[in-house]
Amino acid sequence: MPAKLIDGKQIAADKRQQIKVKVQELAEKGLVPGLAVILVGENPASQSYVKGKIRDCKEVGIHSELIRLPETVTEEELLAEVVRLNRAPSIHGILVQLPLPKQISEDKVIETIAPEKDVDGFHPVNLGKMMIGQDCFEPCTPAGIIEMLHACKIRIAGKHVIIVGRSHIVGKPASQLFLNHDATVTICHSRTTPLAEYTKQADILVVAVGHAGLIGAEDIKPGAIVVDVGMNRNADGKLVGDVEFPEVSQKASFITPVPGGVGPMTRVMLLENTVKAALASDGRLQSESR
Numbered sequence: 001m002p003a004k005l006i007d008g009k010q011i012a013a014d015k016r017q018q019i020k021v022k023v024q025e026l027a028e029k030g031l032v033p034g035l036a037v038i039l040v041g042e043n044p045a046s047q048s049y050v051k052g053k054i055r056d057c058k059e060v061g062i063h064s065e066l067i068r069l070p071e072t073v074t075e076e077e078l079l080a081e082v083v084r085l086n087r088a089p090s091i092h093g094i095l096v097q098l099p100l101p102k103q104i105s106e107d108k109v110i111e112t113i114a115p116e117k118d119v120d121g122f123h124p125v126n127l128g129k130m131m132i133g134q135d136c137f138e139p140c141t142p143a144g145i146i147e148m149l150h151a152c153k154i155r156i157a158g159k160h161v162i163i164v165g166r167s168h169i170v171g172k173p174a175s176q177l178f179l180n181h182d183a184t185v186t187i188c189h190s191r192t193t194p195l196a197e198y199t200k201q202a203d204i205l206v207v208a209v210g211h212a213g214l215i216g217a218e219d220i221k222p223g224a225i226v227v228d229v230g231m232n233r234n235a236d237g238k239l240v241g242d243v244e245f246p247e248v249s250q251k252a253s254f255i256t257p258v259p260g261g262v263g264p265m266t267r268v269m270l271l272e273n274t275v276k277a278a279l280a281s282d283g284r285l286q287s288e289s290r
């Protein structure tokens with residue numbers, strides 16, 4: 001029987017609706033959540049992702065500011081912008097779109113964002129808190145994956161989760177989040193050989209490498225739950241994941257599509273983190289933020 005589709009687009013749309021209601025309630029209490037997005041340069045993919053984030057904010061009533069800086073901006077100038085936003089009372093969340101040009105240290109930029117405004121969840125303070133199970137901003141892609149599994153009533157506790165990819169944005173934080181949800185976690189990467197010997201053991205397989213066609217039907221066990229985080233353009237310019245969807249969907253029990261799977265969830269978790277940051281900033285409403 002073919003796998004059930006995990007419809008990230010629909011799950012994210014439902015969640016946006018809930019967030020919109022929450023934002024309206026907060027606005028009535030005098031709190032309008034605010035997100036600042038910094039976009040450096042003209043990378044077409046980044047421009048399109050940022051446009052989507054600003055559109056999402058408008059849809060749910062979050063105040064947004066887009067700060068565009070040229071490709072040639074210096075690290076000092078970018079850091080000064082982050083410091084200004086750290087101090088801006090109407091801004092509760094700051095996101096610097098990645099990747100950044102090579103003259104700028106991404107680590108330095110992320111470490112300059114105030115942890116309480118780090119709605120991307122990339123600051124070492126938030127990553128450290130996540131590691132020890134404290135309340136924090138969880139990185140949007142891993143948090144979105146957990147959220148979509150919950151929405152499909154897929155139990156995580158006790159499952160063997162195999163994550164292929166060890167990036168700071170997805171693989172590493174995803175492994176920690178799954179562990180926090182009582183999964184048994186294995187991380188695989190470019191030096192893991194033979195990869196298929198590992199992926200075939202997964203109850204839940206998360207693939208976040210950026211290599212089209214990396215995982216075929218022979219690489220999974222029957223009934224596995226497959227989450228495809230990959231985003232690649234094929235020869236026809238079509239967006240595809242890391243998983244061979246037509247064949248893998250015949251063997252898996254659940255599968256996420258690309259597009260329409262993890263991507264929309266990443267976007268909606270940013271809105272959720274921004275509302276959380278706004279709530280935490282307001283002494284009157286702090287009890288609602290937990």
Ligand SMILES: Nc1nc2c(c(=O)[nH]1)N[C@@H](CN(C=O)c1ccc(C(=O)N[C@@H](CCC(=O)O)C(=O)O)cc1)CN2
Nearest residue numbers: 049096097098099120140239259260261263264266267
């Ligand atoms: N500061 C950050 N930079 C980057 C992040 C991030 O979480 N924070 N993640 C990625 C890009 N990204 C968000 O910024 C992102 C990528 C893709 C999507 C998405 O909705 N994809 C759609 C397809 C879009 C298309 O057609 O091109 C989908 O999968 O359906 C959302 C967010 C790197 N940088």
